[in-house]
Amino acid sequence: MTVREVAVRAYREALPALGASLVGGLIAGVVLGGMRAELRAVPGLLVLVPALLATRGNVYGSFGARLATALHQGLIEPRISEADRRFAAAATAALANGILTSLFAAVAVFVILTTLGERVAPLPTLVGVALVAGILSGVALTAVVVSVVFAGYRKGHNPDTLVGPVVTTTGDVFGMLFLLTAVRVVFALGGGG
Amino acid sequence: MATDWTVRAITRAMLPVLLALTLIELFSGLVLGGFEEDLLRSPSLLVLVPVTIGTAGNLGSILAARLSTSFHLGTLSFAPDDDELVGNAVATVALALTVFPVIGAGAWLLTALVGSTRLPVTTVIAVAVAAGAALAVLAVVVTLVTTFVAYRFGLDPDDVVIPVVTNVCDVLGVLVLFGAIRLFVG
Numbered sequence: 001m002t003v004r005e006v007a008v009r010a011y012r013e014a015l016p017a018l019g020a021s022l023v024g025g026l027i028a029g030v031v032l033g034g035m036r037a038e039l040r041a042v043p044g045l046l047v048l049v050p051a052l053l054a055t056r057g058n059v060y061g062s063f064g065a066r067l068a069t070a071l072h073q074g075l076i077e078p079r080i081s082e083a084d085r086r087f088a089a090a091a092t093a094a095l096a097n098g099i100l101t102s103l104f105a106a107v108a109v110f111v112i113l114t115t116l117g118e119r120v121a122p123l124p125t126l127v128g129v130a131l132v133a134g135i136l137s138g139v140a141l142t143a144v145v146v147s148v149v150f151a152g153y154r155k156g157h158n159p160d161t162l163v164g165p166v167v168t169t170t171g172d173v174f175g176m177l178f179l180l181t182a183v184r185v186v187f188a189l190g191g192g193g
Numbered sequence: 194m195a196t197d198w199t200v201r202a203i204t205r206a207m208l209p210v211l212l213a214l215t216l217i218e219l220f221s222g223l224v225l226g227g228f229e230e231d232l233l234r235s236p237s238l239l240v241l242v243p244v245t246i247g248t249a250g251n252l253g254s255i256l257a258a259r260l261s262t263s264f265h266l267g268t269l270s271f272a273p274d275d276d277e278l279v280g281n282a283v284a285t286v287a288l289a290l291t292v293f294p295v296i297g298a299g300a301w302l303l304t305a306l307v308g309s310t311r312l313p314v315t316t317v318i319a320v321a322v323a324a325g326a327a328l329a330v331l332a333v334v335v336t337l338v339t340t341f342v343a344y345r346f347g348l349d350p351d352d353v354v355i356p357v358v359t360n361v362c363d364v365l366g367v368l369v370l371f372g373a374i375r376l377f378v379g
Contacts, residue, residue: 089203
């Protein structure tokens with residue numbers, strides 16, 4: 001193939017996935033733009049945002065890829081009702097790893113900003129927000145990834161090509177929405193310091 | 194290569210990588226925190242943050258996935274006149290120049306719809322396009338370097354390159370956005 005043919009083909013194949021994640025990213029941005037009051041009320045929250053969004057993508061991208069590979073190999077059936085112990089272990093591990101990583105990020109932001117002498121919210125507030133956001137987005141993304149991968153596979157799509165765009169799109173949107181929810185929940189519980 | 198499907202085995206394989214990547218992401222968080230006041234003053238710039246980071250990571254990961262496949266198929270050589278290499282690099286830049294004007298206009302429009310915008314639409318598009326063009330070039334460089342290093346160390350590019358490229362592009366996304374905002378907004 002010539003350079004031009006390679007470029008045209010790569011462009012055509014990538015544009016739909018980029019377009020889908022662009023829509024998700026813009027919606028996530030609108031949520032972030034609407035969160036200015038919360039960002040002011042919780043110093044350090046904005047520092048936490050990239051790490052939390054990336055964790056959703058990394059954990060659920062890997063979970064989806066694992067499900068896709070297992071479907072290809074016939075290790076699992078594409079039905080929730082037939083989900084077995086291995087499937088439960090993969091879902092539990094994704095949720096646990098996502099939450100642990102979010103908590104680590106919250107503690108790290110608190111330590112770094114305190115060391116730098118910057119303004120930062122109390123540790124329990126940041127940890128509480130990371131925990132609630134981790135649980136809510138974890139449960140929602142597990143449901144989305146499982147249903148899209150299973151439904152796509154049953155309809156004859158290659159689950160490998162579905163996972164990436166689905167996770168980046170819904171990960172950003174759910175990640176931001178549940179981060180906003182988490183701040184409100186923690187404040188309602190009196191953790192605003 | 195295949196990990197056992199137990200919580201313990203999956204966690205042992207994943208958690209160290211996740212924690213390391215989190216530390217990388219905290220850099221971009223700290224850069225964001227550094228210009229938090231500018232972002233809070235201009236909501237349309239705040240709207241740009243997740244989509245710029247995400248698109249930069251996607252451009253890198255799509256290129257990385259394509260190069261990994263070419264590499265596995267044996268059709269890729271690391272020569273500057275390699276058709277696969279140059280074609281995919283050109284496509285990455287073209288994709289960025291297609292989507293970033295849409296991102297800038299979309300961010301401004303959505304901000305105008307839900308609230309008020311402080312900056313003119315042309316400024317927001319200029320910030321998005323400048324950031325996008327710079328990011329496309331950086332994504333190509335980072336992906337090529339990472340793929341080449343993985344190849345040299347005998348690692349499977351599928352395992353290593355995509356997470357590294359996605360997260361490094363996230364950090365670069367914030368840095369470049371910061372530069373573009375300084376350039377066009379001051």
